[in-house]
Amino acid sequence: MVDTALETLLRRDRLIVVVSLLVLTGITWLYILWLAAGMDAMAIMPAPGDGMGGDMAMDMGTGDGMDMSPGAMTSMADVAFRPWSASTFTYALVMWAVMMVGMMTPSATPMILLYARVGRQAALEDKPFAATGFFAGGYLSAWILFALAATLGQWLLEAALLLTPMLASASRILSGFVLISVGLFQWTPLKDACLRQCQAPLMFIQSHGGFRRDAGGAYRLGLLHGLYCVGCCWALMALLFIGGVMNVLWIALIAIFVLAEKVVPGGRLLSRIAGGLIVMAGLWQLAAMT
Numbered sequence: 001m002v003d004t005a006l007e008t009l010l011r012r013d014r015l016i017v018v019v020s021l022l023v024l025t026g027i028t029w030l031y032i033l034w035l036a037a038g039m040d041a042m043a044i045m046p047a048p049g050d051g052m053g054g055d056m057a058m059d060m061g062t063g064d065g066m067d068m069s070p071g072a073m074t075s076m077a078d079v080a081f082r083p084w085s086a087s088t089f090t091y092a093l094v095m096w097a098v099m100m101v102g103m104m105t106p107s108a109t110p111m112i113l114l115y116a117r118v119g120r121q122a123a124l125e126d127k128p129f130a131a132t133g134f135f136a137g138g139y140l141s142a143w144i145l146f147a148l149a150a151t152l153g154q155w156l157l158e159a160a161l162l163l164t165p166m167l168a169s170a171s172r173i174l175s176g177f178v179l180i181s182v183g184l185f186q187w188t189p190l191k192d193a194c195l196r197q198c199q200a201p202l203m204f205i206q207s208h209g210g211f212r213r214d215a216g217g218a219y220r221l222g223l224l225h226g227l228y229c230v231g232c233c234w235a236l237m238a239l240l241f242i243g244g245v246m247n248v249l250w251i252a253l254i255a256i257f258v259l260a261e262k263v264v265p266g267g268r269l270l271s272r273i274a275g276g277l278i279v280m281a282g283l284w285q286l287a288a289m290t
Helices: 002-011 013-042 052-060 086-124 132-159 172-185 189-199 201-207 215-238 248-263 267-287
Strands: none
Touching: 013 086, 013 248, 086 132, 086 201, 086 215, 086 248, 132 215, 172 215, 172 267, 189 215, 189 248, 189 267, 201 215, 215 248, 248 267
């Protein structure tokens, strides 16, 4: 009976992994939508302390419940930066961590499914399961570390009054230089090296010691893969500060492009074409200042 139950589980392992990844992605995107709705609500809340809108603005350290509708603010000099508390930092870190998990889980799915498949084969050969969950956990841990760096970046930009209350760039100079930097990075050898690791899951695993059946080894392998993925995509994530960290459409477009770079044939060409277009957008931002 035990063998029968194990065989049934093995036949369904791909389904289990797929459902788990879908649930994880769905939960994170629901959270992102909830955050975005809260940020939009702040635009119509009149004053701090009069309701959820003002309180949320103060919690995020982005404003004092002022009118954040388009055109309502002419300069970030009109906004006084509120020093972040520990709870504000934690709130922002959770926001970034959930956003990274939601954006990057789809692009990691082929690698995770491959790991699960080998785990099934290992079990059928009377060997221990490959620890797929630990591998996925290691991958996502790398992006949570990136979320910490992004949170620090948000804090610095807010302190310099370079972000609007909706967490988008308030400076054409900042937007131009960020866009140009991101576009140029798409052409660098570092981008090439990291993207190659992400585009060929089996080659990555084979070139880094093969599959791990123990939890610690699987976690470390997943973490390494995640770090390569961060190295490939970190610059693209900086674009969130251009279109708005809470702009759901912008978030979705970046996530789709990240996935396309990894799974579409000729993804390297796609990456370079996008890099060229991003550079031109940055130059346009700077030219618009004259």
